[in-house]
Each structure stands twice: as C-alpha cells, then as structure tokens.
Amino acid sequence: MIGVFDSGYGGLTILNHIRQHLPQYNYLYLGDNARAPYGTRSFDVIYEYTLQAVNYLHEQGCNLIILACNTASAKALRTIQQHDINPDELRVLGVIRPTVEVVPQRTLTKHIGVLATPGTVASESYVIELLKQDPTLVVTQQACPMWVPLIEAGEHLSEGANYFVEKYLTELLTRDPMIDTIILGCTHYPLLQPKIEAFLSSISHSQSPIANRHISVIAQGHIVADSLMDYLLRHPDIAERAKIGGKQTVTYLTTESATKFSESASIFLSEPITAHHIEL
Ligand code: DGL
Numbered sequence: 001m002i003g004v005f006d007s008g009y010g011g012l013t014i015l016n017h018i019r020q021h022l023p024q025y026n027y028l029y030l031g032d033n034a035r036a037p038y039g040t041r042s043f044d045v046i047y048e049y050t051l052q053a054v055n056y057l058h059e060q061g062c063n064l065i066i067l068a069c070n071t072a073s074a075k076a077l078r079t080i081q082q083h084d085i086n087p088d089e090l091r092v093l094g095v096i097r098p099t100v101e102v103v104p105q106r107t108l109t110k111h112i113g114v115l116a117t118p119g120t121v122a123s124e125s126y127v128i129e130l131l132k133q134d135p136t137l138v139v140t141q142q143a144c145p146m147w148v149p150l151i152e153a154g155e156h157l158s159e160g161a162n163y164f165v166e167k168y169l170t171e172l173l174t175r176d177p178m179i180d181t182i183i184l185g186c187t188h189y190p191l192l193q194p195k196i197e198a199f200l201s202s203i204s205h206s207q208s209p210i211a212n213r214h215i216s217v218i219a220q221g222h223i224v225a226d227s228l229m230d231y232l233l234r235h236p237d238i239a240e241r242a243k244i245g246g247k248q249t250v251t252y253l254t255t256e257s258a259t260k261f262s263e264s265a266s267i268f269l270s271e272p273i274t275a276h277h278i279e280l
Helices: 012-021 043-059 070-075 077-084 096-101 118-123 125-133 147-152 159-175 189-204 221-234 236-242 258-269
Strands: 002-006 027-031 064-067 091-093 111-116 138-143 181-184 216-218 250-254 275-277
Touching (some): 043 064, 070 125, 077 091, 111 118, 118 138
Parallel strands (some): 002 064, 111 181
16 A cells, blocks of 8 residues: 655645556555644654654555655655665655656756745755756745645635735746746645646736746646656565555545545545544
8 A cells, every 4th residue: 555645635636646647556645734734843843743644654554655745755754764664664755856857858947946835945955956956957945835824724716825826926036037947846836736827827928027938837746656656667566565456445544624624635636535534
C-alpha cells in the first residue's frame, strides 16, 4: 500500500494524479487538517508532526510513503530518511526534487519564481535544488502565507481570494519581471490555479510594468506521478510489495472531523468520498 501525506487537503492534488497513473496500487491518504497549516510552524514541530504521520502510515501497512507536502519535504524528509526509518522496510519520498528536475527545459529567460509557504521559503530548499539543476538560473521566492488558510477554509473560489492571489503574484513579478516560469511549490496551490492563471493572463495583456510574455505555471501533480512511476520501475521489489491483486482502494484519514474532510475533499476531488478520523 502507498501512503500519501499532507498537512491537509493539498496532497489530494498529488494523489489524484498518482492514482490515475498507477491504478495497480492501494492508497492511504492522511491529512493532518487539525494541525494545518504547517507552513508557519518551526522546523522542530514540522519534523515531529511529519514523523508521527510517517510512523502511523507505516503501522497501517504502507511500505512506501509520499510526503505530498513541500513544507514537510523541505523540513523533515532528509532527517526522516537518514535517521528514522529502515529503508529495507519503508521508503519515504518527497515532492521537491522531482519538481525542480523539469524546470530547466521549461524556461527561456532562466528566471524562475517559486510560490510556497513561509516554511518552504525559509528552508531555501527550492533555491538550493534549482541551482543544482542549473547554476545559471535566477530564482525568486515568494511566501504566500494566506493561501493555505484560504484553501483549508474552503474560501479559495471566493472573491476575497482574488486579493491575495493578486497581492503575492504582483510582489513576485515586481521583484523580478523576467520570470517566465512559476513553480506552485505547495501542493495546496493548484486549487487556486484558475485564479492564478486568470491574473497572469490579465497582466500579460495590460500596460502594467510587470506585463510579461507567457508565464508558465508548474503544478506538481503529474510531475510527482511520473517520477513515482519511474521510481517503481527502478525498484521492482518495492513495487511488488506495494501492489494489489484486485480493484484499487483509496482510504482517506484525517486528524480533523471526518464529516468536514469528506465534504471538502469530495469537492476538491469531484467525487464523493468518506473519510475516517484518526489521532496522531
Ligand atoms: N501542502 C503543504 C505544502 O505543500 C501545505 C503546507 C501547510 O500546511 O502550510 O507545503
């Protein structure tokens, strides 16, 4: 069974792609909604919460876990891989490395914008990993502390969300008007993608000083799914252990109210789901 973990609903944007690309596996999704957002928390707390979730998913029978959360990938992944798990029993993968690998072939100007939580921005993980891919890239990060709370509150489609979408994108593009590629470096952010794309296309037609040529927006779902497919091909033993015989099942767990999660997740996934409450 493959575990997929996020602080809340954001990992659903990854799970959606993974389960379509890899239907031969069962999935256990865990959203730590009761303690979201993680993005404004300290390194120690994010590490502790993420480790609790990893241990829980392992106890439930997952031998492969995707941290479908950039904040956890940035702040907890390496320590967990190096100190907390036995790789013969469990593998834990993140979402940052596969994302940065696709960037060099997407940009013409080599100016990259990264939208992420304050925690991911402070970790500098994207800057470090992008420069490993290509040291000539110019990377500008923008923390978007209001976006995850808006999404967790189900307000991401509201008029009010426009203000914060425009605010952070304007700040980013004012700091570097040469940006032609923007990474959505938080798995919640694809839920705001229609508003992000609409704003970018509105400025590309305006006389604003940040008017730009086409800016491509990178969301992580299909990238992580492709990378996982590749990983499982390279690790047939892990693939074999995670595989199922019959029909795919996806189980949803949350540390918040199961009813609340089921309602919101059904909207995000465009299909009815039933979640179960757990304590970490
Ligand atoms: N989806 C998480 C991420 O990718 C959100 C973090 C948060 O809870 O702030 O970073």
